[in-house]
Amino acid sequence: MTGLRSFAVSLAPVLVLIAMWEGVARSGLLTPFLLPAFSVVIGRIWEDLLSGSLASAMALTTARALSGFSIAAVLGVSLGIVMAVSGAMRWFFDPIVSVGFPTPKIAFLPIIVLWLGLNDASVVAITALSPFFIIAINSHAGASGVDKQLLWAARSLGSKPGELMREIILPAATPQILTGLQIALPTAMIATLVSEMLTGVGGLGGQLLDAQRYADSPGLFAGVVEIAFVGTVLIRGVAFGRRRLLCWHSEGRAGATA
Amino acid sequence: MNGLPATAAAEAAIEISGLNFEYETAGQQKVRALDGIELSIAKGEFVSILGPSGCGKSTLLYIVGGFVPFNQGSIIVEGRPLAGPGPDRGVVFQQFALFPWKTVQQNVLYGMEKQRVPKAERLERAARLIREVGLAGFEDSFPSQLSGGMRQRAAIARTLAVDPSILLMDEPFGALDAQTRSIMQEQLLEIWRSTGKTVLFVTHDVREAVYLSQRVVLMTKRPGRIKEIVDTDFEKGGEFAGGKRFDDTVEYIWNQVKAEIGASHG
Ligand SMILES: Nc1ncnc2c1ncn2[C@@H]1O[C@H](COP(=O)(O)OP(=O)(O)O)[C@@H](O)[C@H]1O
Ligand SMILES: [Mg+2]
Numbered sequence: 001m002t003g004l005r006s007f008a009v010s011l012a013p014v015l016v017l018i019a020m021w022e023g024v025a026r027s028g029l030l031t032p033f034l035l036p037a038f039s040v041v042i043g044r045i046w047e048d049l050l051s052g053s054l055a056s057a058m059a060l061t062t063a064r065a066l067s068g069f070s071i072a073a074v075l076g077v078s079l080g081i082v083m084a085v086s087g088a089m090r091w092f093f094d095p096i097v098s099v100g101f102p103t104p105k106i107a108f109l110p111i112i113v114l115w116l117g118l119n120d121a122s123v124v125a126i127t128a129l130s131p132f133f134i135i136a137i138n139s140h141a142g143a144s145g146v147d148k149q150l151l152w153a154a155r156s157l158g159s160k161p162g163e164l165m166r167e168i169i170l171p172a173a174t175p176q177i178l179t180g181l182q183i184a185l186p187t188a189m190i191a192t193l194v195s196e197m198l199t200g201v202g203g204l205g206g207q208l209l210d211a212q213r214y215a216d217s218p219g220l221f222a223g224v225v226e227i228a229f230v231g232t233v234l235i236r237g238v239a240f241g242r243r244r245l246l247c248w249h250s251e252g253r254a255g256a257t258a
Numbered sequence: 259m260n261g262l263p264a265t266a267a268a269e270a271a272i273e274i275s276g277l278n279f280e281y282e283t284a285g286q287q288k289v290r291a292l293d294g295i296e297l298s299i300a301k302g303e304f305v306s307i308l309g310p311s312g313c314g315k316s317t318l319l320y321i322v323g324g325f326v327p328f329n330q331g332s333i334i335v336e337g338r339p340l341a342g343p344g345p346d347r348g349v350v351f352q353q354f355a356l357f358p359w360k361t362v363q364q365n366v367l368y369g370m371e372k373q374r375v376p377k378a379e380r381l382e383r384a385a386r387l388i389r390e391v392g393l394a395g396f397e398d399s400f401p402s403q404l405s406g407g408m409r410q411r412a413a414i415a416r417t418l419a420v421d422p423s424i425l426l427m428d429e430p431f432g433a434l435d436a437q438t439r440s441i442m443q444e445q446l447l448e449i450w451r452s453t454g455k456t457v458l459f460v461t462h463d464v465r466e467a468v469y470l471s472q473r474v475v476l477m478t479k480r481p482g483r484i485k486e487i488v489d490t491d492f493e494k495g496g497e498f499a500g501g502k503r504f505d506d507t508v509e510y511i512w513n514q515v516k517a518e519i520g521a522s523h524g
Contacts, residue, residue, distance in 0.1 A: 149355040152325040155343035157420055158372030171359040248359045250402040 036218045044222040053207075058230055061192060061203035064120065065234065068127025069188040076132045076184075077177055080139025084173075085165065097140075101133040109195055123195045123203075130191035131184030138180025142173030175249055178242045185238055189231055204230065270334070271424055271456035272299040272322060277331030279317060280481075290481035291317045295331070297475065297484065302454040306467035308511065309477030309485075310519050315460045316352060318482070319426050322458065323349045336423070345373060348422030350430040352460075354413040356401040362388060362412045363397040369420035387415040390445060392438065406433040411442065418449070424456045431466070443470060464511050468504060469494055476514055486514060 018038050024030065025037035032040070048054035083090045083097075109126050116122045146169050154168045155161070196205025204227050211219030277295040280288040291314040299305050307315050320326045322333060324343040333340040335347065343349075356365050366384040375383070388397055391411035401409050410433045417425070431439045447470065450457055461467050467474045472491035475484055490507055494500045500508075 147355070148325075149351050149353060150357060152320070152323065152343060153349065153351060153355040153357075153416075154368070155325070156323060156345065156347060156349045157369030157416070158345040168357070171357070174359070248361075248400040248402065 033215075033217050036221055040218050041221045041225060044218040045225060048222065048226075054226065057202065057204050057207050058226065061196065061205065062230060062234070064123045064196075064203060065127055065189050065192040068124045068192065069131060069185060071124070071128040072130070072132040072135055072184065072188065073181055075128070076135025076180070077139045080136040080141075080177070080180075081143045081165070081169065081173070083136070083140045084143035084169070093136075097133055097136055101137060105130040105132075106191060106194055109198060113199060118199045118201060120201065122199060123192060123201060126195045127188050127191045131187040134184040134187060135177075135180045138183070139173065139177045142176030142180070143169050145176070146172040175246060178245065182235075182238055182242065185235055186231065189234065193227060269301055269337070270298045271301040271303065271336055272297070272458065273332075273334040274298070274322070275332050277318075277321070277328060277333065279314070279321060279326075279328050279330070281317075292321075293481040293483045295482070295484060297487075299456060299458060301336075301456055303473070304450055304457045304459065304471045305473045305475060306459045306461055306471040306490075307475045307477060308461060308464065308467050308515065309482060310479050310515070311462065313477045313480050314482030315477065316428050319349070319428050319458065319460055323347055323426055345369065345420045346422055347424045347426055348417040348420055350410075350414055350417050350425070350427040352428040352432065354401070354409045356409055356413055356416070358401050361398045361400055362393055362404070362415075365401070365412060365416045366419050369416060373420055383419060384415075387419055388412075391415045392441070407435060407438060410434060411438075414442070421453075422455070424458070426458050428460045429462065430459070431461075439466075446470070464508050464515065465498075468508050468511065469496075469500065474511060476511065476518070479518055485518065 021035075022038045025032070025035045025040075036044075045054065048057075079089075079093060079097075083093050105126065108129060109122070112122045112125050112129075116125060150168055150172055151164055154164060159167060192203070193205040193208075196203040197209045200206055200209055204223060208220065208223040208227075210216075211223055274295050274297045277292055278290075279292040280290045283289055295318065297305075307318065309315055317326065321328050322335070322340070324340055324347065357368065360368065363384055366387055367380055370380040370383065385397075388394060391414055393408060393411055393415070396404065396408065396412075401412065404412065410430065414427075414430055431442055434442060443466065446457075449455065457471075459467070459471060468490045472489075474488045474490050476486045476488065477483065478485045488507065488511055492503055494504050
């Protein structure tokens with residue numbers, strides 16, 4: 001299968017990087033404390049896997065990342081579309097979004113912790129806040145950029161103005177809404193990890209913090225590998241969902257028939 | 259050669275009087291697109307609009323479609339003042355405006371769903387129209403999988419599906435090859451003769467305009483005014499075997515159009 005082969009080919013650079021890592025670590029150029037060998041790190045991940053601590057940390061972080069991201073998706077897409085449709089909403093929210101978008105959202109973490117405490121709720125809240133503006137901006141752009149002749153065509157075929165939102169605007173804006181979600185997902189994961197590290201409420205970020213505290217260098221490297229794994233899986237998942245949803249779009253297919 | 263509508267006394271399908279229109283553009287500038295349009299189209303009449311590109315043909319169609327609000331002049335459609343778009347006026351857009359997330363069949367079904375046509379009839383009518391425009395076998399294709407000509411035919415099928423009493427067609431055969439175009443022309447004439455629909459047809463093809471229509475409205479360059487209305491309601495043998503009167507009319511209109519294009523460079 002070409003799919004499998006191209007996957008193997010795309011994996012090659014990662015394997016080269018890992019081989020270099022292993023080589024440098026074994027050469028003795030750096031102490032094992034500064035750079036534990038990849039094989040040692042894998043051994044460490046294997047131990048965590050057997051003890052069950054890896055699964056529970058991954059599950060916790062993934063659950064926090066996805067619940068925060070889902071909240072951001074629902075609110076961000078809604079706000080973006082409402083802004084595209086209503087001049088009053090646009091007037092009100094445009095300046096707020098313009099200021100909110102470039103602000104590093106992690107700066108709000110102390111305030112959120114002050115309000116919600118050192119717990120899941122704070123992590124989920126900051127995870128929802130971080131990607132919110134990117135999602136809203138892309139949804140707004142998608143919904144306001146809908147070709148007006150599509151709306152005209154729908155009207156002259158007999159749809160009521162109130163039906164246009166669900167039947168025309170939303171599907172027409174879907175590619176750009178999904179682009180916004182894809183760009184926003186890493187932002188959400190950064191927020192989850194950083195807030196886990198800053199608040200010490202467990203998860204992969206909390207584990208990293210513990211490893212640092214106990215000068216456990218294999219633990220630090222194992223944490224990074226685990227985080228990279230979770231991140232890759234989530235992002236691939238969203239990309240897969242996009243292809244499924246956009247089967248009608250020319251980008252969603254390998255080759256269009258003439 | 260100034261012609262009058264064949265059925266001048268009959269009730270008008272579309273009555274446009276004193277229509278001026280300008281587009282507002284960025285920087286408060288205004289682009290005057292239509293100037294003093296007076297046009298009465300009888301029920302069941304086939305009228306073509308011909309003019310240099312940019313003269314406002316699409317704009318006129320959009321206004322009659324009810325999409326673009328105007329504030330100078332009046333338009334009466336089948337006895338009532340124009341108020342917004344509606345399924346009584348089917349529009350075929352120059353750029354097709356198919357719904358890209360729907361298949362050909364779903365596009366054709368959309369209007370009938372809005373009209374609450376019973377499901378069995380909906381499917382039957384969609385299948386027939388798709389077959390008639392030559393897209394059988396492409397029911398489940400998305401517009402992005404079709405060529406320009408196929409998209410255009412899908413858009414025509416979608417419009418015909420709601421059975422509008424007035425057809426507003428903006429260069430509907432522009433993306434078709436010569437052969438498909440002539441098949442589609444015959445089908446349109448057949449539909450027009452058998453259903454008595456009113457057709458307002460924009461084209462830049464003089465022979466097509468003369469062949470299809472009863473009157474040809476010639477427009478000036480922007481801002482579009484009506485330069486002349488030519489009566490083309492006579493027996494025609496065919497688009498390319500139309501006889502002396504046909505050829506003379508085509509030549510006469512050609513000269514008018516050339517003069518108009520020349521004037522835009524003067
Ligand atoms: N949305 C718009 N805003 C400003 N000017 C427009 C717009 N649409 C069309 N125009 C201008 O109005 C004129 C008439 O356009 P159009 O009706 O598309 O002409 P045609 O269909 O005859 O080629 C053109 O000069 C065009 O540039
Ligand atoms: Mg045009």
